Amino acid sequence: MTEATTIAVGQETHVAEASEGGARSLASDAWRQLKKNPIFWVSVVLIAIFVLMAAVPQLFTSTDPTEAVLKDARMRPNADAWFGRDIQGYDIYARTIYGARASILVGVFTTLGTVILGSALGIIAGFSGGWADTLVSRITDIFLAIPLLLGGILFMATFPNNADSPYIVVVLKVVLALTILGWPSLTRLMRSSVMQVKPNDYVQAARALGASPWRIIRSHILPNAMAPVIVVATINLGVYISVEATLSFLGIGLTPPAISWGVSISDALVALRTTPHILLFPSLFLSLTVLAFIMLGDAVRDAFDPKTR
Amino acid sequence: MTTTESSSVAATRGEARRQATADSVYKPKDGLLLEVDDLFVEFHTDDGVAKAINGVSFDLYQGETLAILGESGSGKSVTAQAVMGILDMPPARITGGQVRYCGQDLLTMPDEQRRKTRGPEISMVFQDALSSLNPVFPVGWQIAEMFRQHRGMNKSDAFERAIKLMQRVQIPAAKERVKAYPHQFSGGMRQRIMIAMAIALDPAVLIADEPTTALDVTVQAQIMGLLQELQEERQMGLILITHDLGVVADVADKIAVMYAGRIVERADVYDLYRQPAHPYTKGLLESIPRLDLKGQNLAAIGGLPPNLMRIPPGCAFNPRCRYAQPLCTQDRPELREVLPSREAACHFSEEVLNG
DSSP, rough: OHHHHHHHHHHHHHHHHHHHHTTOOOOHHHHHHTTOHHHHHHHHHHHHHHHHHHOOGTTTTOOOOOOOOOTTTTTTOOOSSSOOTTTOOOBBHHHHHHHHHHHHHHHHHHHHHHHHHHHHHHHHHHHHOOHHHHHHHHHHHHTTSSSSSHHHHHHHHSOOOTTTHHHHHHHHHHHHHHHHHHHHHHHHHHHHHHHHHHHHHHHHHHHHTOHHHHHHIIIIIHHHHHHHHHHHHHHHHHHHHHHHHHHHHHTSSSSSSSSSSSHOOOOGGTTTTTTOOOOOHHHHHHHHHHHHHHHHHHHHHHHHOGGGG | HHHHHHHHHHHHHHHHHHHHHHHOOOOOBEEEEEEEEHHHHHHHHEEEEEEEEEEEEEETOOOOEEEOOOOSSSSSSHHHHHHTTTTOTEEEEEEEEEEEEEEEEEEOOOHHHHHBTTTTTTEOOOOOTTSSTTTSSSSHHHHHHHHHHHHHHHHHHHHHHHHHHHTTTTTHHHHHHOOOOOOGGGEEEEEEEEHHHHHOOOEEEEESSTTTTTHHHHHHHHHHHHHHHHHHHHHEEEEEEESSSHHHHHHHEEEEEEETEEEEEEHHHHHHSSSSSSSHHHHHHHOOOGOOOOOSOOOOOOOOOOOTTSSSSOOOOOOGGGTOOHHHHHHHOOEEEEEETEEEEEOTHHHHHTT
């Protein structure tokens, strides 16, 4: 073989390799990893079902969740009402299906809000240090001192819902209240995580090789610091749904006629000893949702850590 | 390495260099790349001010290898970081001096302009290759990132170049391993990757901060050989920071010995090894274990390096020096020419030179 052909062949393989290899980044590698993980698929299927339930509840039930059949109140599960009927004679199955919307909206949006706000502030504090760190840390301390539930009650009592408030406004109000109170724990976590990653040699090396601060944060700090935040955020998602339930239970979160798992759970508590099935179904759905998101968080975290591959 | 690979590498290299010099506003004058002039660095801590560097000066020319030698805490790494501009300030503070690259003072340059010199003009290899690569990205991605970031290349071109660079630093099966993660490589291979990243943009100056400390002896020799080869091929100015006299002997042209933040001796490598002019250098050379003196006590330098917050008055080395006289505790010796092209900071260099 002459040298010219060797070069040509060599270059061809380079190009072929490179075009395949070039497409790979952290995200696409993580995706390849995720695809192989059964836990990921279980959680995705569950979440898809719940999201579909929230978006188009009519697909799952044709029963009107606001139709109260008082004579059948507290009826046990039967062929007519699969999950039985609650104290008001509502169909529990329909109520549970329709309740997904509020709970998932509150859980997902509060988690998104706290993750975005909390991580951004945590990165600023941890990365820049100095007065910015002091400022953010003290504000974090102040907000951490307010208990989530008490703060939620205060917020909802200060800005009460009117009877004619649109549904989405009520939900967003709860989301806002929980975001304002929920970000500090994530800020703290992100700050400490960033401070752990920052002194690593690869961050120094990136600086020495001319990376801009923004690039250092994006490619070096964030991917290495986000694992604990992902885990805690997904666990928190369940907490937010249950706090929403508690606020609803206290009558200041989502209030009837709004339907949510929180409202259903709080209604069921009255009759816990005699008819536990009224509590069982909304709680089961709530737990499954939280479990699905936690499993998703776990799978995502593992996928972004190359050492688990 | 086969002819095919080296010719294709040489082609890309030539292209990169042409591009670099065409774009570059930095042109070395008479081969003079870097001048460090009377540099002072302090660290402000709760316990007081640590004077890490106290008036360091040196020059670096194209194609030259300068070894900065010193024990832990002598200020050699801080010097490197100050030159690179990656000192954490605070606690560090540069209290005096200039670092000129091709005649332009880097210390007074705007941050953004200075950042752009890192990589294409001045670059650095770190001590611990185990931790100086980002664990979450494939190594090829990290090398390619250099091209994408500074040269604006697209992904596949950058990846192609990354593979060539990996071949250039002699990583076996580079094409297959380009997608592997840092933890899948051995220490020596990781250091090669770090070197590939550092030379990716054809820097004029490469600083290697103890590049072989974390590696075993056989790999050390390979890495030093590679650095030397690359330096000759690209006519880089290489600053080699080390505490290991054995490492520098083969590679360096000039040596600067540092003690307590000052250069105490500066000489060509052979002169220094043959006939040290400073008691500290002499002590260092004597403390190398020798096979022909087996069974005897090792001639170590007694005492400890000074606390940088309380550097003794006069010559910083005087408490440990066997040539010390009362003069040494009062008057600090400046670096002076003791023989042609040799400098030492000692009142009694002549005595040291004569044994």
